[in-house]
Amino acid sequence: MRLCVPSWQLPGSWLYNVEKLAAIPWIEGIELLFFSFDEDARKTFAVEREGIAGFADRFSFSLHLPDPLMPADRDLVAMTETFVDQYVFHPYGAGDRAGYGAVDEADRALKRGEGMDAWADLLKKLRAEYGERRFAMEYSGGAAFERSLALLPGAPLCADTGCLIRDGLQPLDWMLNHVDSLREVHLHAARGDKDHLPLGRDEPWVPEFVDAAAAGDWRVVLETFSLEDSRASYEALRRWLP
Numbered sequence: 001m002r003l004c005v006p007s008w009q010l011p012g013s014w015l016y017n018v019e020k021l022a023a024i025p026w027i028e029g030i031e032l033l034f035f036s037f038d039e040d041a042r043k044t045f046a047v048e049r050e051g052i053a054g055f056a057d058r059f060s061f062s063l064h065l066p067d068p069l070m071p072a073d074r075d076l077v078a079m080t081e082t083f084v085d086q087y088v089f090h091p092y093g094a095g096d097r098a099g100y101g102a103v104d105e106a107d108r109a110l111k112r113g114e115g116m117d118a119w120a121d122l123l124k125k126l127r128a129e130y131g132e133r134r135f136a137m138e139y140s141g142g143a144a145f146e147r148s149l150a151l152l153p154g155a156p157l158c159a160d161t162g163c164l165i166r167d168g169l170q171p172l173d174w175m176l177n178h179v180d181s182l183r184e185v186h187l188h189a190a191r192g193d194k195d196h197l198p199l200g201r202d203e204p205w206v207p208e209f210v211d212a213a214a215a216g217d218w219r220v221v222l223e224t225f226s227l228e229d230s231r232a233s234y235e236a237l238r239r240w241l242p
Contacts (some may be wrong), residue, residue, distance in 0.1 A: 001210070001213040001214045001216075001217060001218055001220055002028045002029050002060055002217070002218075002219050002220065003026055003027065003028050003029070003222065003234070003237075003242075004028060004029030004030060004031055004059075004060065004062070004088075004219060004220065004221040004222070005021065005027055005029075005030065005221065005222050005223075005224075005227075005230045006030070006031045006033050006064075006221065006224075006225060007030050007031060007032045007033050008033055008221055008225050009021060009208040009225070009226060009227040009230060010226075010227055010240065013044060013048060014032060014044075014045065014048055014052055015048035015051045016033060017030075018030055018051075018052055018055050018059070019051075019055075021059075021227075022055060022058050022059070024079060024168060026234060027059075028059065028060060029060035029062065029219065029221070029237065030055075030059045030060075030061055030062075031061075031062045031063070031064055031088075031186075031221045031223070032061060032063040032064065032080070032084070033064050034066050034073075034076060034144070035066060035067075036066050037066055037072065037075070037076045038074050039235065041107055042075075044049075045076075045079070046079075049079055049080075051146060051217050052083070053082065053083045056083040060085055061080075061083055061084045061085060061086075061218065062084065062086040062087070062088060062096060062184060062219065062221070063076070063080055063084045063086070063087050063088070064088050064089075065077075065087055065088065065089045065090075066218070067089070067090040067094065067201065068090075068092070068115075068119065068121075069089050069090075069119060069122060074122070074125075074126065075207050077126060077130060081130050081134075083138075084134075085134070085219075086134060086136060086183055086184055086219065087126075087134055087135045087136070088135075088136050088137075088138050088151065088158045088184060089123065089135060089136070089137055089138065090137070090138055090140050090144075091137055091138070091140060091144040091145045091146065091147070091148035091149075092115075092116050092119045092120070092144060092148045092151070093116070093144045093147070093148075094140040094141055094144040094148075095146075110172070114224060116147075116151070117151075120148075120151040120152060120229050123152060124152070127207070132139065133156055133183070134154075134156075135155070135156065136155070136156040136157055136158040136183040136184055137149065137155050137156070137157055137158065138157075138158040138159075138160050138186065139157065139158065139159055139160050139163055139164060139174070140160055140163050142165065142167055154181070155181070156181050156182075156183040157178050157181045157182055157183065158182075158183060158184040158185070158186060159171065159174060159175050159178070159182060159184075159185045159186065159187040160221075160223070161185070161186065161187050161189070161190070162186070162189065162190035162195040162196060162197075163190075163195075165189070165190040166190050166195065167217060170205060171205055171209065172205045172208055172209045172212060175209075175212070176212065179216065182216075183219065184216065184218075184219045184220075184221060185213065185218055185219070185221065186218045186221050186222055186223040187199070187209075187220050187221065187222055187223060187233070188222065188223045188233065189203060194214060196224055196225060197224070197229070198229040198230070198232035198233045198236070199222075199232070199236040199237060200220075200236060201236055203236070206236070206237065207240045210237060210240040210241060210242075211240075214241075214242050215232055222234060
């Protein structure tokens with residue numbers, strides 16, 4: 001099992017977080033978060049790209065692609081494919097960029113349901129060019145997930161434990177049912193209407209999850225968005241770690 005955290009743990013840029021997290025021995029990988037790849041993000045990342053790539057010997061990198069995935073986001077894959085192991089994307093219709101920048105006509109087309117085939121074609125091209133196993137679809141809700149999987153049969157998968165719990169599913173059962181396709185796990189708690197919470201000591205499925213993740217060498221991202229919360233999840237896990 002490789003323990004990872006998102007790139008937003010401390011206020012600051014991608015590179016700032018990577019540099020600071022390198023001093024914490026138990027963090028083996030980073031999930032680079034991109035909510036959008038607009039002009040501001042492009043400029044910042046262009047400056048930081050080489051610095052982040054320089055940590056490829058220290059960290060295993062995955063990258064969470066923007067939602068919805070747009071043709072211009074191909075540039076982000078091209079800029080990172082030499083040091084990112086795994087790309088994670090949301091199912092079609094699972095979310096949008098509201099709050100992360102201007103919504104253009106292509107976004108509106110996606111929301112009207114007119115862009116689903118184009119979305120699937122984009123992913124097929126990315127998979128053909130950069131490697132089919134490198135693009136994993138995240139479980140982020142039943143209907144969107146099943147609809148999207150029908151367009152991308154056999155796609156690698158990413159389990160999000162918070163979404164599974166909120167949908168009334170047992171996370172480990174879901175993972176074991178999809179174990180041949182599972183490429184990454186976003187591990188966090190969900191209680192009531194709150195998600196991305198640190199793990200507590202009362203998550204009954206976690207001990208068996210640790211055994212399965214260790215046996216399968218799963219990539220596990222403690223997907224909480226502060227170093228304090230990620231450390232709390234790590235402490236909750238530590239008593240079961242091999």
